[in-house]
Amino acid sequence: MYNFTFHRPTTVRQAAGLLSRNPEGKILAGGQSLLPVMKQRLASPSALVDLALVEGMTGVELKGRSVVIGAMTRHADVANSTVLQEAMPGLAAVPGAVGDPQVRNRGTIGGSIANNDPNADYPAACLGLGATIITNKRRIAADDFFTGMFSTALEDGEIITKVSFPIAKKCAYEKFKHPASGFALVGVFVSKRGPDIRVAVTGAGSNGVFRVKTFEEALKKRFAAKSIEGLTIPATGMNEDIHASAEYRAHLVGVLARRALAKANA
Amino acid sequence: MPSVSMTVNGKPVTGDVEARTLLVQFLRENLRLTGTHVGCDTSQCGACVVHIDGIAAKSCTTLALQCEGAKITTIEGLAEPNGPLHPMQEAFREHHGLQCGYCTPGMIMAALDIVRRKGNDLDEHTIREQLDGNLCRCTGYHNIVKAIAAGAKAMAKGGAPAQAAE
Numbered sequence: 001m002y003n004f005t006f007h008r009p010t011t012v013r014q015a016a017g018l019l020s021r022n023p024e025g026k027i028l029a030g031g032q033s034l035l036p037v038m039k040q041r042l043a044s045p046s047a048l049v050d051l052a053l054v055e056g057m058t059g060v061e062l063k064g065r066s067v068v069i070g071a072m073t074r075h076a077d078v079a080n081s082t083v084l085q086e087a088m089p090g091l092a093a094v095p096g097a098v099g100d101p102q103v104r105n106r107g108t109i110g111g112s113i114a115n116n117d118p119n120a121d122y123p124a125a126c127l128g129l130g131a132t133i134i135t136n137k138r139r140i141a142a143d144d145f146f147t148g149m150f151s152t153a154l155e156d157g158e159i160i161t162k163v164s165f166p167i168a169k170k171c172a173y174e175k176f177k178h179p180a181s182g183f184a185l186v187g188v189f190v191s192k193r194g195p196d197i198r199v200a201v202t203g204a205g206s207n208g209v210f211r212v213k214t215f216e217e218a219l220k221k222r223f224a225a226k227s228i229e230g231l232t233i234p235a236t237g238m239n240e241d242i243h244a245s246a247e248y249r250a251h252l253v254g255v256l257a258r259r260a261l262a263k264a265n266a
Numbered sequence: 267m268p269s270v271s272m273t274v275n276g277k278p279v280t281g282d283v284e285a286r287t288l289l290v291q292f293l294r295e296n297l298r299l300t301g302t303h304v305g306c307d308t309s310q311c312g313a314c315v316v317h318i319d320g321i322a323a324k325s326c327t328t329l330a331l332q333c334e335g336a337k338i339t340t341i342e343g344l345a346e347p348n349g350p351l352h353p354m355q356e357a358f359r360e361h362h363g364l365q366c367g368y369c370t371p372g373m374i375m376a377a378l379d380i381v382r383r384k385g386n387d388l389d390e391h392t393i394r395e396q397l398d399g400n401l402c403r404c405t406g407y408h409n410i411v412k413a414i415a416a417g418a419k420a421m422a423k424g425g426a427p428a429q430a431a432e
Contacts, residue, residue, distance in 0.1 A: 001286045002286070003284055003285055003286045004285050004286065005285060006268060006285040006329070006331045008331075008334070028329075028332075031327060031328065031329070031332065032309065032327055035288075035327050035328075035329070036308060036309055036327060038286075039307065039308070048285070048329075050331075050332060052332065099309075099399070100312075100398040100399025100400075101322065101376070101379065101380075101383075101396055101398065101399055102312065102315055102322050102323055102324045102376065102379075102399045103309065103324070103327075103399065105321045105322055105323055105379075106323050106324075106327070106328065180310075181310075182398065
């Protein structure tokens with residue numbers, strides 16, 4: 001790991017100021033993705049701006065018909081939140097599926113979303129629920145936020161402070177875990193909130209998380225696994241590596257979507 | 267060079283470190299607490315697990331500077347030198363939960379975190395699932411799982427807390 005300067009601001013404003021003075025700097029949240037990448041020298045920020053001491057960035061609360069999660073809330077705390085488990089257990093299951101217990105004790109929702117790893121779990125939940133990503137500058141709809149592999153709509157100096165998830169009556173996440181890394185080989189999040197039906201897929205697309213409009217259309221008649229029986233998605237645009245072919249990933253999208261629908265209706 | 271202060275196994279410590287110094291390096295190289303191991307150095311194996319403010323974390327994936335003001339517990343903090351072992355350590359000895367021993371400190375620190383989160387009555391499935399972040403290349407896990415179940419029970423009997431005394 002190349003060296004850097006280390007900063008611990010106590011307000012979001014200070015953090016943004018530090019970023020503007022250190023254009024090659026990066027925000028440090030839980031560090032469970034960033035530090036490994038820095039060790040491999042795939043990233044070498046000149047400065048790290050640690051948000052750990054910034055107050056008001058953690059917690060899970062109910063606000064009207066949404067659940068709002070502070071960007072620095074750790075995966076374990078989101079997974080165990082009684083507020084979330086009561087309001088939307090399908091979302092609570094997502095951080096519970098990330099990494100391993102020690103990673104869940106450190107990793108945060110804001111970090112995961114800002115990183116937008118093409119195999120990460122949270123991007124599927126954000127897109128699959130139509131979440132709003134709240135930053136120090138604006139509110140960004142999940143549909144506009146994830147712009148490709150490891151890339152987001154975040155501008156320089158922009159910091160995620162909260163994520164707001166509208167409560168869906170029915171939602172669920174199904175993931176085919178890579179047996180060694182624990183990342184999603186493919187993960188599918190499905191939700192139904194009134195007429196709004198969403199099917200979001202992580203791990204499969206070579207351009208990161210995406211929605212399956214053909215599935216969503218078919219589910220409008222009835223939100224059930226049967227409605228997408230026999231439907232497939234093309235293998236073009238799917239990831240291909242030593243772990244799984246593009247065809248296999250495309251196949252898994254259908255299988256996991258059906259499983260997620262069964263779970264959401266259970 | 268930045269300076270960092272924290273409490274390690276109940277003792278206040280201070281050291282000058284580079285910003286990039288990992289917690290595990292600080293523990294092993296500055297403090298000479300070599301019970302915490304570096305196995306994979308890629309957050310996979312769990313040989314480096316310690317408790318930061320009572321919560322298990324991989325010290326190879328944490329910067330020393332992130333632990334400014336924190337309370338750290340390592341394997342060395344579980345029992346007095348020459349005193350009786352912590353019930354979880356004793357259970358690993360009793361049930362032969364180790365062969366080469368390299369993963370053992372991390373296994374024990376992870377085991378205590380499982381007790382913290384899941385209580386003292388642990389079934390095999392829970393233990394195996396919760397050991398997701400700890401690798402052992404000798405034992406096949408069988409005796410580790412037995413040791414953790416027994417250690418968790420022994421802790422309830424003896425009233426030992428899942429977080430070591432400071």
